[in-house]
Amino acid sequence: MRDLFDVIVIGGGAAGFMSAIQAGKRGRKVIILERSKKFGEKIRISGGGRCNFTNLYTNKSNFISENPNFVISALSQYSNQDFIGLVKQHNIHFHEKTLGQLFCDESSKLIINMLIEELKKAGVILRNEVNIHEVFKEGGLFNVNIGVETLKSKSVVVATGGLSIPKMGATNFGYKLAKKFGIKIVDTNPALVPLTFNDTLLSKCKELSGLSLDALISLGKESFREGMLFTHRGLSGPSILQISSYWKLGDNISINLAPNLDTYSFLVERKKSTPKQYISNVMAEKIPKRLSLSICSEIGINGIISDYSNKVLEQLSEQINKWIVHPNGSEGYRTAEVTLGGIDTNELSSKTMMVKKHPGLYFVGELVDVTGHLGGHNFQWAWSSGFVAGVNA
Template sequence: MPKNYDVIIIGGGAAGLMAASVCAKRGKETLLLEANKNLGKKILISGGGRCNFTNLFATHENFLSQNPHFFKSALKRYSPYEFLDLVESYGIEYVEKAEGQLFCKNSAREIVNMLESECKKYNAEIILNCSAQQIRKEGDSFFISTATGEFEAKNLILATGGLPIAQIGGNDYGLKIAKEFGMSITSVEPALVPYKLSESLLKKTSLLSGVALPVRIFNDKISFDEDLLFTHRGLSGPAILQISLYWNAGESVTIDFLPNMTIDNLISYRRSHPKRSIDTFLKNHLPKKFVEYWCKRETLSLTDNLADYSNELLNKVISDLKGFQFTPSGTEGYRKAEVMRGGVSTEELSSKTLESKKVKGLYFIGEVVDVTGQLGGFNFQWAWASAHAAGQSII
């Protein structure tokens, strides 16, 4: 006879660990199964190894889903400050970066250790190197077959993550299970991911590999003020990762390389420095290497004085820099994506509990659900909040 639990959680990442600790704290007989030999692999590599574990300013506006209201309930009932209270209770030092982004001061390992400690404190059982080979439901119970044996529970929480970074275990397992139980899946795509450029454009921009600069990037859906990084394959940096969440193949994107400048700034500079060249002005606001590339691209004279430029020509220079439009040839894919956009349809789940509307006792939390956050700690906050919502509802 398989051992019986109140709840089994599949996936020992951020959402799974959080769910296990919440369930166990409520006195539920809890089992966590993790296919890898270690817990929290994605936590460990996130934020350059320091884990951007939440964002103090997280609101529903920082998330994308086919149902823009679905995630409001869970996020409201478990705020960034509640997770921060947990972090502080363990004495974990952290630093705040731009826009409320909280990172571990020392190592992401502290977050994994904290969550594992919470599980152990309340007697949640954890089995590593244990893949769920088959899942079936008979009557009111779920049966999970593994190489270690078979386990039974009245409730099953899928916290299996998504497709990004296969080398640390990223896969579509949770999506497959949802389909097996007759649930619908929205289309999935890599998100928070670098862009690739067409060969013709890449030939010109590859010389800028390693150059970073602040920009405003936008499309017809949204705008971000972030840093952009030129790479040998295309474009990356926070600006690109952010806009990629709101981009579909074939769509164009626009970059403003001078987000804080106007034509009036250039005309005023010409008035004060009529004998200086256009590149001198631009180098005051942009990296030297980028200015050299841009002047060559636009065939701007480096010897003419600004006094020789008409207002019309100066306006074109500024307009071109503030409205550089391009169409990415694609993305770097799941290998480089931070998250998966799309997933288990929110139409299939209760927004309050994350339980399937079709299958009693079956829950989906974290990245596997069609809820994706912007860059900056928002996806971890969704992991904590969705796990808390599910964990609190287990009977």
């Protein structure tokens, strides 16, 4: 009976931890099987080492999924306030950085330690460096073949995460398992990822590398106003990462480099009030000087503002308030924070995360076709979806 469990959780990350804690608290015999040496590695590196563990304003509008209502049940069964309560219970100090994003004051390791402590309290067995060969169902039980032995259980929770950052242990295990059980998958793509550009724009990005500013980025109905960063590979920063989750090859994006400014009216007024000032210096009052110089030289305007017709001022304004760029790709899974798409939510019960046609089999976290905006929403989804599976498995 040593190899018989009530619940086997595959994947020792955020969602797997939460499932195991809840199942263990219910007195279930639970084991977590983790492929890597260390548990919770993505938690450790998250939020620049301070883990943006949730968001004060998480709600269904912060998630991308083919079924936008799918998240409602899990988020209401285990909310951001529930996780904040747990963090407070463990005396972990945190702060709101911006836009409701909650970060640890000290280190993301405190969140991992907190979860490990909860796992121990719940009696969960943790096993690392496990290589899972096969999962199949036989005689009403799931069999998980780990080479040296085959573990059996009534329930299996698959929490192996998405495809991003393969060097940290990301695998396609969960997707392959889903296919084996005949479960549909929504196409996957890197998301929350820097965007790349062709030669002309790339050289501008390289020239401005390191420069960041507040920008409003729009694509169709979606727009995000947060920081934007020029890098030697293209464009990055929170606003670009956010829009990347909506971007598809062929789409243009529109960038407002001075969201608080009607640039054309400003320039026309300054042409009257300070006609002898260099146009790039006038613009440098509103956007970083390097950027102003770069845009002015691109249009070929290096003189004083009164030298230029209103038509030229309009052209410059467009470059600032409505700069249209055409990404040629993204940095891909190598740097993406998350994976868009995944297990089709039509296959799952939103109340329990159980596969409708395979009782006892659950998929949770990033594996599922639910992708959060930047800002702590992805972890909240991992906690919430993991919780409901753990309460039912």
